Amino acid sequence: MSAPFRSHWGLDPEVRFLNHGSYGACPTVVLQKQAELRARLESEPVRFLHREIEPLLDEARAALADFVGADTEDVSFVPNATGGVTTVLRSLRFEPGDELLTTDHEYNASRNALDFVSEAWGAKVVVAKLPWPVSSPDAVVDAVLAHVTPRTRLLLVDHVSSQTALVMPLARLVSEMRARGIETLVDGAHGPGMVPLALRSLGAGYYTGNCHKWLCSPKGVAFLYVRRDLQSGVTPLAVSHGRNSPRTDRSRHRLLFDWTGTHDPTAALCVPEALRVMGGMLPGGWPALMAHNRDKALAARAMLCERLKVAPACPEEMVGSMAVVTLPPGYPERPEPPLYLDPLHLRLFDEHRIEVPIIPWPKPPHRHVRVSAQLYNTPDEYVALADALEVLLR
Template identity: 35%
Template sequence: MSENLARQFLIREDVVFLNHGSFGACPRPVFAKYQEWQLELEGQPVEFLGRRLTDLLREPRIALAAELGTTQDNIVGLTNATTGLNIVAQSLDLKPGDQILTTDHEYSALEKTWAYVCRKTGAEIVVVKVPLPLLTEAQFTDTIITGMTDRTKVLFLSHITSPTALLFPIERSIAEARKRGIWSVIDGAHTPGHIKLDLDALGADFYAGNCHKWMMSPKGSAFLHARPEVQGLLNPLVISHGWTAESKQPGARGAFGNSPFIDEIEIQGTRDPAPWLTVTAALDYRRDNDWDSVQAHCQALAQDTARRLGELTGLAPISAPEFCAPQMVAMPIPDCDTDQLKLDLYDKYSIEIPVFKWQDTCICRLSVQGYNSKPQMDLLLEALTDLLGLNAAANRRTA
């Protein structure tokens, strides 16, 4: 299966690409549709951007909303999840002494976002340490709820964490935040197309996700979801044609007939809308290729590779399998110069994979997508065995 699927992607054949999680990879049929949209735009830019764009942007909103368990009025297209989360973080009315509760597993760009907001507002960031290995839902949820206080105004959590590839069980934490009047803001950058989402049932106030990662649409396609009750809290990062002076009045409509939430964020001057318009093609591609079966195969391959590496290193995993992202796993490796190891993996074995130190743990983060294969996993283990001297270490353990 992987060999046939590999031919449907544009990944260079001389690279063993095990880093789908960073920026994704777009299948050839989806990429072709992306280029069709770009060519159509260039054929008559004024008609495309000036007269047709609002209607064109609606179709992927409808298709994506159905996929994500919500309605088209609750999501808006963006270039990436970081943009959506910045819109939320910079819109909320925070004051000196207010607290943003988060974990020690968050994406560095968003850590900087909240630090920026705190510098402007006087709010404070409170970081709770999630106990590892993560073995139960209660272990996670109890840690989060214990961190909540009367000063907590925002709960900011990743759904799937970037450095540790953990699937956080966030449902009860969100429900508790709602009961306490705490805004819940969820970083779902790795989640769409990776796990099944029902955003309305999840109940987070704000949820941002990328489509260009595991959903495999072109780079620059993402969304922000906001519950209807909190959409009025948001302000666009850029004031442009979609804004109206009456946008905060009850029942107001945006400049292009949608809600202010959609028009103010969606219409922000000249940009290439082709990535967002191609989301529908990406959803079609997944359905046409039985992607549920592909994902099941990838999950099995990822977990098997992590198990095999653990047997070589003697290091325990950082979570039970159910709390590991299905197609992405953070594999602990012996203490090493992670920057040099990453370079050696690429220079000597043509393996593209993130290697870094997170807190006190050295991690090799493996992503497995439909274009990957077991021989590639075997090569990764061979390379790590060589570069880290794992055979010698295993021999010492059994001596």
């Protein structure tokens, strides 16, 4: 199981790892950079965290902001996209009867945060059911707009859905919402590094995305973008010294988010290195990398659909570096606690050494397999998955 790029990662050579989308995988050279930063931190923690951290964070944030097409001042580091979604939702104020709109493809953790906040304010969560299979981006936009009312205050939407790997028509959704005076909170957990981002022109009020997935940074770093005119209304989950700091050389937003208590900042500080390393893997840089991964995901989807005799669930324009394939009926055992993983998922790993998620959608017994495509993956790995599925689904 060799691939020209696999040596850049420390992945188990005995496992066909087709699940980059869940937690990403960090190149070893980036992890070495993190180890150096941690050694530097531990050699003199006070100097590092009191006197050196701000310019280091500024440098890392500037590199990330440039990559996602945002002003540096509008981007803050957070531990993960779930934390970014929760930060915005816990900061906003609602009235009883207000409607918070989302879709039935929304990630469970983010949906839980939306439910929690709506219950606290007496607001109502409205769920737009998207057509599945989906025929076009227009069908998604139409389904969402059909649920907008005069009481709608916010749209929470995935950029790329976790369960179904759909690349949503984000620019159109944001534009339609703003035309109606409604802000959009984008759960962009999979967005950065999978699809190009231009947050200034997008116009969304809030966008949060992970760096550990498709940017391949160390685990524990994501970002939260808040449009400048909305920043005074957003506070980090942990309020620390920035709230009453007398400093005037930095914005209050910056003071609040740059120090939320003692933590290991090295994952965030490695983001420029991850951008450099991954952007240098192919001659065309990041655009070539994203196109390469997308082409690989589309090819894998086409082959799996042919082998399993099923139709694609969405048009090619809604596919990024992940793709789902509907599974035909077979092997019907239900997931069991404590992990609640589909038995098919476990048998693929235990018997065939393939790591890939099996996703019940829209609800059991309907299931999909979701494949990811990263540089280290090879076509033979997807063929091995097709072979294993043909055997296990009999």
